[in-house]
Amino acid sequence: MEYKQQATNPDWWNTNSDCIRIAATSGTSPFNEWYQFDSREEGLSFIQETFNSQTYIDNFAWINGEIYDANDIIWNSDEPEVKNNAAPAELIDVIKAESKF
Numbered sequence: 001m002e003y004k005q006q007a008t009n010p011d012w013w014n015t016n017s018d019c020i021r022i023a024a025t026s027g028t029s030p031f032n033e034w035y036q037f038d039s040r041e042e043g044l045s046f047i048q049e050t051f052n053s054q055t056y057i058d059n060f061a062w063i064n065g066e067i068y069d070a071n072d073i074i075w076n077s078d079e080p081e082v083k084n085n086a087a088p089a090e091l092i093d094v095i096k097a098e099s100k101f
Contacts, residue, residue: 001035001036001037001038001042001043001046002034002035002036003033003034003035003036004033004034005030005031005032005033005034006030006032006034007028007029007030007032008028008032009023009034010034012036013034013036017036019036019037019038020035020036020037020038020039020040020043020091021034021035021036022034022035022036022037022043022091022092022095023035024095024096024098024099024100024101025101026100026101029100029101031100031101033095033099035095037091040091043091044065044066044067044091047067047091047094047095047098048062048067051094051097051098053097053098055097055098056094056097056098058070059097060089060094060097061073061080063080063081063082066088067088067089067094068082068086068088068089069086069089069093072086072087072089073086
């Protein structure tokens with residue numbers, strides 16, 4: 001995993017690789033965030049260990065080791081359930097929820 005918080009993309013951003021790259025940016029803000037994960041599982045692990053913003057907590061839920069948009073969860077049962085045909089949340093959406101932007 002690679003992570004940088006800086007105004008412009010880091011050197012590793014433009015390398016040819018099969019990894020997952022996600023940027024949460026606003027112009028040339030020094031708070032721009034640049035993420036690179038080797039796999040979705042690595043991204044999920046990082047998110048679960050480090051994210052804690054209220055927007056993230058309000059908008060996403062973990063079920064069976066995967067993260068879903070809260071709108072894709074049925075909350076009126078003893079155990080929350082994923083709605084039929086709901087796909088796991090996109091990492092970009094989760095990262096943007098945690099981001100300052």
